Amino acid sequence: MIRKLKQLCVYVLATSLLFAGFTQSVQAAMISTDQIVASGNAQQERAKLASALDRPEVQTQLEKFGISQSDAQARVAALTDAEVASMSSQIDSLPAGGNGVIGALIFIFVVLLVTDVLGLTKVFPFTRSVR
Amino acid sequence: MLLTLLSGCATQTRALLARTHTELPSQLELKATPFFPQELYQCGPAALATSLRAAGIAAEPDALVSQVYLPQREGSLQAEMLAAGRRNGALSMTIPARLDALLTEVAGGNPVLVLQNLSLPWVPMWHYAVVIGYDLERGDIILRSGTTERLVLPMSTFEHTWARSNFWGMVTLAPGKLPVTAQEAPLVDALVAFEKGSDPATAHRAYAAAVERWPRNLALLLGLGNSAYGAGNRPAAVEAFSRATRQHPDSAPAFNNLAVVLNELGDYAAARVAAETAVALDGPWRAAALATLQSIPLTQPHKKPHKKP
Numbered sequence: 175m176i177r178k179l180k181q182l183c184v185y186v187l188a189t190s191l192l193f194a195g196f197t198q199s200v201q202a203a204m205i206s207t208d209q210i211v212a213s214g215n216a217q218q219e220r221a222k223l224a225s226a227l228d229r230p231e232v233q234t235q236l237e238k239f240g241i242s243q244s245d246a247q248a249r250v251a252a253l254t255d256a257e258v259a260s261m262s263s264q265i266d267s268l269p270a271g272g273n274g275v276i277g278a279l280i281f282i283f284v285v286l287l288v289t290d291v292l293g294l295t296k297v298f299p300f301t302r303s304v305r
Numbered sequence: 306m307l308l309t310l311l312s313g314c315a316t317q318t319r320a321l322l323a324r325t326h327t328e329l330p331s332q333l334e335l336k337a338t339p340f341f342p343q344e345l346y347q348c349g350p351a352a353l354a355t356s357l358r359a360a361g362i363a364a365e366p367d368a369l370v371s372q373v374y375l376p377q378r379e380g381s382l383q384a385e386m387l388a389a390g391r392r393n394g395a396l397s398m399t400i401p402a403r404l405d406a407l408l409t410e411v412a413g414g415n416p417v418l419v420l421q422n423l424s425l426p427w428v429p430m431w432h433y434a435v436v437i438g439y440d441l442e443r444g445d446i447i448l449r450s451g452t453t454e455r456l457v458l459p460m461s462t463f464e465h466t467w468a469r470s471n472f473w474g475m476v477t478l479a480p481g482k483l484p485v486t487a488q489e490a491p492l493v494d495a496l497v498a499f500e501k502g503s504d505p506a507t508a509h510r511a512y513a514a515a516v517e518r519w520p521r522n523l524a525l526l527l528g529l530g531n532s533a534y535g536a537g538n539r540p541a542a543v544e545a546f547s548r549a550t551r552q553h554p555d556s557a558p559a560f561n562n563l564a565v566v567l568n569e570l571g572d573y574a575a576a577r578v579a580a581e582t583a584v585a586l587d588g589p590w591r592a593a594a595l596a597t598l599q600s601i602p603l604t605q606p607h608k609k610p611h612k613k614p
Contacts, residue, residue, distance in 0.1 A: 202565045202600040203593045205558040207528040208497045213589055214524070 216255035315461035317404040334438030342452045349381025352433035356418045356477045395477035398495040402472035406486045413485030422469035480511040493524045505535030523553045542566045557586040561594045
């Protein structure tokens with residue numbers, strides 16, 4: 175009996191909160207201009223990073239490590255905007271591929287990032303490992 | 306050999322002076338540009354004060370020293386020059402890194418603050434000055450520089466000294482004016498930075514001028530709306546956000562912000578439509594759009610669902 179009463183109380187409380195407090199408990203939020211621009215920039219950076227992973231030399235090396243391209247892309251998608259920006263600017267400072275040594279440098283950097291995120295290594299302080 | 310090395314590099318000057326110009330007057334000097342002679346090392350504050358005053362913004366070098374001058378570096382950093390311009394109420398922005406852009410900007414009535422290396426690359430002597438004019442026939446550039454009110458340099462020499470800063474130049478303008486050489490993406494960044502530190506009404510003026518030039522740019526339209534809203538002008542905000550949604554029907558932020566303002570104006574039905582569109586568009590703004598949707602009062606009473614406990 176007490177238990178049923180308790181359940182009823184909970185139900186009434188929950189429903190009344192649901193309807194009575196509805197308009198006050200959630201605040202509408204204006205999205206600020208710099209949030210939007212930052213998000214747009216982040217999307218561009220993310221696309222740059224994703225296309226860096228698309229480079230043939232990077233792809234072949236990833237395959238050697240048994241990392242499928244779709245996995246690598248998914249890991250890039252999991253990075254925060256700040257991490258993407260940081261990675262992206264570092265990739266920018268590396269010369270574009272063509273030289274085998276440089277290609278390997280790019281590869282090492284990217285793969286270590288990906289394996290960091292996969293939890294296999296922890297080279298970069300800014301990555302979050304996917305558990 | 307040394308002479309060729311030293312003289313062979315003013316390529317932009319050569320190209321400029323070689324052709325006839327229909328778009329640029331052959332001589333121009335912004336004589337009304339004020340002059341603040343610099344004190345030791347403080348060319349940054351002096352140049353910035355010159356630039357701000359030319360834009361009609363009251364500024365004194367002494368007041369700017371604390372904003373841009375780094376005693377331990379005995380100089381001012383470029384990023385801080387831009388930021389200080391904004392702090393003093395001006396739209397600060399770099400110009401495209403080219404000599405013809407510099408002349409075009411000056412010809413448009415805007416003096417350009419430039420960074421030069423007056424010495425050799427391995428023993429730099431960085432210096433800020435303000436370009437106020439040029440003479441294409443004589444091949445000269447005219448500057449307010451250091452303690453010289455009217456410094457005339459051969460354009461090739463100027464190019465050498467300016468090249469070493471990678472042709473860095475900036476303008477400070479009264480909000481509502483745009484650089485003649487402004488390009489869309491850098492202008493958006495400059496305006497968003499300006500908006501952060503400015504009062505909404507001033508930011509609105511700045512955005513309005515930009516939207517006139519680029520009426521389809523989403524960030525500019527959203528900035529226009531946000532600044533109107535911040536200034537308390539809800540009808541103008543609705544107008545701006547509505548434009549944004551028409552030009553960019555896939556922009557969740559545009560619909561979200563439109564919904565917020567419509568809600569505040571009491572137009573719940575329209576607000577609901579906009580908010581629902583924002584939610585349906587998904588993406589990184591979904592949570593915000595949901596919050597907006599849920600904050601709109603229900604226009605009709607709902608029946609309580611009957612559930613067995």
